[in-house]
Amino acid sequence: MPNAAAAERRQRDHAGVGFWVLLPFAVLATIFLYPLSLIVHEALTAGTGAVSSDGLRKVLGSAIFVSALLNTVRIAVVATLGCLTLGFTLALIYSFVPFPGRALVAKMIDVFIALPTFLVALAFTFIYGSAGLINQSLMAAMGTQVPPVNFLYSSWGVILAEVTVYSPFVLRPLIASFSLLDPAQIEVASSLGARPVRIVRQIIFPAALPALLAGGSLCLLLTVNEFGILLFIGAKGVITLPLLVYDKAIQQFDYASACVIASVNVLLSLMLYSLYRVALSGLGGERAAVV
Amino acid sequence: MSIATVMDRTATAAPSTAHVASEGQGNRIAFDRVTVAYRNTVVLDNFSLIIEPGEFAALLGPSGSGKTTALRSVAGFVRPVSGSVSIGDEDVTTMPPYARGIGMVVQNYALFPHMTVAENVAFGLRARGAARVLIEERIRECLAMVDMSQYAKRYPRQLSGGQQQRVAIARALAIRPRVLLLDEPLSALDAQIRRNMVEELGRLHRELPNLTVLYVTHDQAEALTLADRIAIMRDGRLSAFGEARSLYHQPPNRFTAEFLGHANVIPVRTEALDGPSGGMRVRFGAANLLTTAANNIPAGANTHLCVRPHSLKLEPAPDRLNMIEGAVEELHWQGHTQSIALSVNGSTIRVVSTELRQLPKIGEKLTVYFAAEDAVLIAEDGNA
Numbered sequence: 001m002p003n004a005a006a007a008e009r010r011q012r013d014h015a016g017v018g019f020w021v022l023l024p025f026a027v028l029a030t031i032f033l034y035p036l037s038l039i040v041h042e043a044l045t046a047g048t049g050a051v052s053s054d055g056l057r058k059v060l061g062s063a064i065f066v067s068a069l070l071n072t073v074r075i076a077v078v079a080t081l082g083c084l085t086l087g088f089t090l091a092l093i094y095s096f097v098p099f100p101g102r103a104l105v106a107k108m109i110d111v112f113i114a115l116p117t118f119l120v121a122l123a124f125t126f127i128y129g130s131a132g133l134i135n136q137s138l139m140a141a142m143g144t145q146v147p148p149v150n151f152l153y154s155s156w157g158v159i160l161a162e163v164t165v166y167s168p169f170v171l172r173p174l175i176a177s178f179s180l181l182d183p184a185q186i187e188v189a190s191s192l193g194a195r196p197v198r199i200v201r202q203i204i205f206p207a208a209l210p211a212l213l214a215g216g217s218l219c220l221l222l223t224v225n226e227f228g229i230l231l232f233i234g235a236k237g238v239i240t241l242p243l244l245v246y247d248k249a250i251q252q253f254d255y256a257s258a259c260v261i262a263s264v265n266v267l268l269s270l271m272l273y274s275l276y277r278v279a280l281s282g283l284g285g286e287r288a289a290v291v
Numbered sequence: 292m293s294i295a296t297v298m299d300r301t302a303t304a305a306p307s308t309a310h311v312a313s314e315g316q317g318n319r320i321a322f323d324r325v326t327v328a329y330r331n332t333v334v335l336d337n338f339s340l341i342i343e344p345g346e347f348a349a350l351l352g353p354s355g356s357g358k359t360t361a362l363r364s365v366a367g368f369v370r371p372v373s374g375s376v377s378i379g380d381e382d383v384t385t386m387p388p389y390a391r392g393i394g395m396v397v398q399n400y401a402l403f404p405h406m407t408v409a410e411n412v413a414f415g416l417r418a419r420g421a422a423r424v425l426i427e428e429r430i431r432e433c434l435a436m437v438d439m440s441q442y443a444k445r446y447p448r449q450l451s452g453g454q455q456q457r458v459a460i461a462r463a464l465a466i467r468p469r470v471l472l473l474d475e476p477l478s479a480l481d482a483q484i485r486r487n488m489v490e491e492l493g494r495l496h497r498e499l500p501n502l503t504v505l506y507v508t509h510d511q512a513e514a515l516t517l518a519d520r521i522a523i524m525r526d527g528r529l530s531a532f533g534e535a536r537s538l539y540h541q542p543p544n545r546f547t548a549e550f551l552g553h554a555n556v557i558p559v560r561t562e563a564l565d566g567p568s569g570g571m572r573v574r575f576g577a578a579n580l581l582t583t584a585a586n587n588i589p590a591g592a593n594t595h596l597c598v599r600p601h602s603l604k605l606e607p608a609p610d611r612l613n614m615i616e617g618a619v620e621e622l623h624w625q626g627h628t629q630s631i632a633l634s635v636n637g638s639t640i641r642v643v644s645t646e647l648r649q650l651p652k653i654g655e656k657l658t659v660y661f662a663a664e665d666a667v668l669i670a671e672d673g674n675a
Contacts, residue, residue, distance in 0.1 A: 184401035188459075190388040191366055191395040192415030192466055202414075206405040 087170025394463030
């Protein structure tokens with residue numbers, strides 16, 4: 001009889017565990033997987049109810065989709081490289097160059113990450129826009145009616161805004177990674193005759209690789225899917241996949257095409273994320289935990 | 292390759308930079324009134340010391356005594372607010388660390404984790420632009436020197452603590468440093484490996500007689516075993532400096548006596564010079580004692596008598612000149628030795644004896660004896 005009671009108790013425990021596994025899965029399925037499946041279904045059936053590749057071929061073969069895809073990848077890659085360069089430089093200064101107000105800077109980075117992306121775009125229009133601070137000053141100084149600085153409304157304006165917004169996402173993991181780097185390694189390298197550039201290249205950079213990889217991947221994911229900055233800046237002729245989805249769905253009511261493009265965008269994001277995980281497991285080592 | 296061969300080549304191989312142990316002559320390290328302060332806290336105070344070429348000198352002291360700061364000022368990682376540091380004939384006070392030509396080994400090894408053992412050893416040579424042939428040769432020599440040749444292709448994470456420290460030493464020696472700085476290099480190792488590494492360091496010093504070594508430690512056993520001379524530091528100042536044996540047997544001040552070997556420091560009053568021995572008669576409570584080392588302390592002074600715990604014997608000395616009676620306060624069995632604390636005239640005197648067949652009881656009266664030549668008069672806290 002005691003065996004039967006124990007078996008019953010085990011069965012009850014398993015049921016309890018099963019409930020706590022199923023609950024989050026059910027929530028996830030309701031708020032994420034179901035809507036996603038609707039989008040994929042719409043992309044594959046084009047509202048006809050039957051799976052057909054005609055709609056897919058039409059959208060994927062269109063010049064505007066190819067252009068948007070290339071724009072998306074180009075802007076995301078360049079912005080990510082910019083974030084990596086700026087983030088690495090700032091993290092080096094923050095971690096290895098003592099300066100007053102260091103703690104305040106750390107807090108500001110955290111606050112910056114929490115801000116909505118369009119705020120930077122708005123700030124940029126005040127600074128670099130046609131009627132912004134720089135153009136007004138230059139126009140007054142040069143006596144011209146044409147704003148001399150007009151990069152903001154090109155893909156470079158978008159890239160600059162994205163670099164500004166997303167650099168802290170590289171900066172944060174890098175600072176965490178540098179805090180784990182044994183300062184004695186740098187001192188010993190220096191005592192052995194290595195100058196600062198060699199120390200950065202051969203000691204600090206290898207230690208920062210997992211954090212760079214993590215931060216860079218995150219930036220790539222975020223910039224591939226960036227919408228607010230592009231919409232706010234309104235760069236002429238700069239169409240990316242998220243903007244194209246918006247255009248097709250909201251302005252043209254072409255939901256089938258919008259769903260095809262959105263599915264490609266999701267696929268692109270998943271591929272980037274998989275690449276990130278694979279790279280991290282291969283290069284992460286003991287520092288992978290901090291990123 | 293034999294060690295002797297390695298050493299012959301060490302003395303004659305082509306240097307990779309100008310900073311090579313100058314043609315086998317070694318380099319002097321000189322601190323001249325060096326003061327280092329962090330904000331308003333002085334951590335090294337008017338510190339002067341000269342370590343001769345080829346000497347193995349230990350900086351010994353408790354935590355916060357300034358010994359690591361002194362070493363770091365030689366390495367160039369702290370900038371003195373006043374005074375100067377020289378290596379050889381060169382004032383290096385403001386020279387950046389990479390230009391000083393020093394080898395450095397630290398407590399936690401600081402091996403570069405993404406480089407193999409061979410790459411770690413080659414790092415300094417590559418940084419100095421040494422030729423590939425020379426780098427290969429030095430890697431072989433230096434790894435052979437620390438008996439790590441078979442681990443050249445391994446990564447630091449694949450090595451034990453002791454092996455990592457050997458690699459760190461090989462890496463420091465590969466550049467043929469002007470001086471070798473060792474900052475508590477054995478602190479992270481367990482007791483058995485530490486003993487082995489002390490022997491290894493002793494062997495390296497014998498095999499590299501021209502290399503000047505500055506060794507920072509808080510472990511007096513390491514300092515006594517390895518160092519030709521020991522500098523005792525306290526509160527950022529030099530408390531004593533001298534040959535290890537001399538400092539141990541004739542400490543110049545109370546701090547040195549207590550820190551180096553935990554000597555008994557007994558308050559005494561000097562009575563009169565002792566003609567036959569040339570020593571001094573002193574009084575400790577009711578006991579009349581004799582020491583042969585008066586250290587120029589005159590008669591009629593209140594001072595201290597230093598006696599090592601193991602110099603106090605439970606068996607009477609033949610002359611029975613120096614005997615102290617006290618009550619047993621504490622007993623500690625330490626395996627092959629027995630530590631006994633006696634209360635005498637309000638002072639505690641520690642005795643270390645070989646294991647006793649019959650242990651005294653707490654409170655029991657016990658008489659201990661010591662030879663006049665095992666006792667030294669010391670000033671209260673004068674500097675060396």
